[in-house]
Amino acid sequence: MNGARILRTGAAAVLGLAIGAGTLSASATELRIASGTVSKNALNGGMYKFAELIAQKTDGAYTGKVFPGTLLSFAEMTNGVRDGVVDVGYVIPAYTRAEFPQTNLLIDMSTASSDPVVMAGAINDYMFSCAPCLKEFDALNQVFLGFSVAGPYYLMSTKKIASLDDFRGKTIRGIGPFGRWIEAMGGKSVLVTSTDVYESLNQGQLDGNTQGLDTLKSMSLGDIVDYVLDIPIGLYLGSALYDVNRDVWDDMTPEHRRAFLAVAAEGHAWTTINYFAENNVFLTHPETGGVEIVQPDEKLAAASAAFREADLDTVAKINAEKYGITDATERVARLRGLVKKWEGLMQDVDKTDVAAVAAIYDREIFTRIAPSAL
Secondary structure: OOOOOOEEEHHHHHOOEOOOOOOEOOOEEEEEEEEOOOOOOHHHHHHHHHHHHHHHHOOOOEEEEEEEOOOOOHHHHHHHHHHOOOOEEEEOHHHHHHHOHHHHHHHOOOOOOOOHHHHHHHHHHHHOOOHHHHHHHHOOOEEOOOOEEEEEEEEEEOOOOOOHHHHOOOEEEOOOHHHHHHHHHOOEEEOOOHHHHHHHHHOOOOOEEEEOOOHHHHOOHHHOOOEEEEEEEEEEEEEEEEEEEHHHHHOOOHHHHHHHHHHHHHHHHHHHHHHHHHHHHHHHOHHHHOOEEEOOOHHHHHHHHHHHHHHHHHHHHHHHHOOOOOOHHHHHHHHHHHHHHHHHHOOOOOOOOHHHHHHHHHHHOHHHOOHHHO
16 A cells, blocks of 8 residues: 555454354454654643544544654654654644645744634634645645644743843743744744753753643653743644544545544544643642742733734744745734634633534534545
8 A cells, every 4th residue: 555554453363254144354454653752741642532533433444553752753753654654643844844834834823812722723724725735745645634732832941030131041942933932032942852852951951941831741841940931922733643644544435534534623622622721730730840830020921922912923924035925914814814713613612521622623624624635
């Protein structure tokens, strides 16, 4: 199947004649599902949820084995899914921007909403109607099945940062919009992969990191950092948890493709809701992460608010001037409109109820996708 590496398990090893029926038992297809980290958080949990759901929704025709942080790093994941090293991979397009310029325009818009459940609806609504975005995944021999939303991201640091003056001379890890926020506050932003953050902080190469607060435990960052600045910077939009190798997808029946789309709807709802909940624990009980919550002074709070207000215009300008996306302003406006749409759709919904949220994602987005069009 053109390089797809699928492990045959279950009945495939013990094919036999059904007594009196004259039929053969069917084999299950076990998919290799990979994440680039061993972190025990809802993002990795979403990979296990995917494996559980595909077995349920395909009546066991497909099962999955999750490999967290063992087969591929995040930097290797895009090519790993492309080449069939894994069948389903957690892809982060921000790590390979040159291959995903259209998609990264969307990922840049982390300040468009502070509500992760609303934002997951808006960005997936956008992505599945963005032909240039989907083409980027197709060109890499993979099928995009949506984004989960993580966050908000916060600044965690080895020294207390409570004012703009405190940012001076500080080197802090930040991807995309979080890097821009660091620079706007007066610090120096650097790009470091998540797997290298602990060591970089431990060796003093970094003074801080912008990421979800779950990393205080899931990546043991609480052993090194002592402070968290109480400013939610923005949501991280670029977690493509369930990208499927194209050869694997093409081998599926239409019914199984439809089942995978339903799984994606529920998986993104589960991941987005649970990630938000587990991160809030560290704000209400910071001692569990070994940190102190720091309140910003007035000037820092005002500067951060001004950044959030202006950043979407900055996104449009950067993507037009640096990446040649001439309609960037219109695309930013479109996402703003979709955020308003999804605020309305979620207005009377319990956004802690995975089943309720998943049903809306499925109804408004995933059931409207023609599997043959992906």
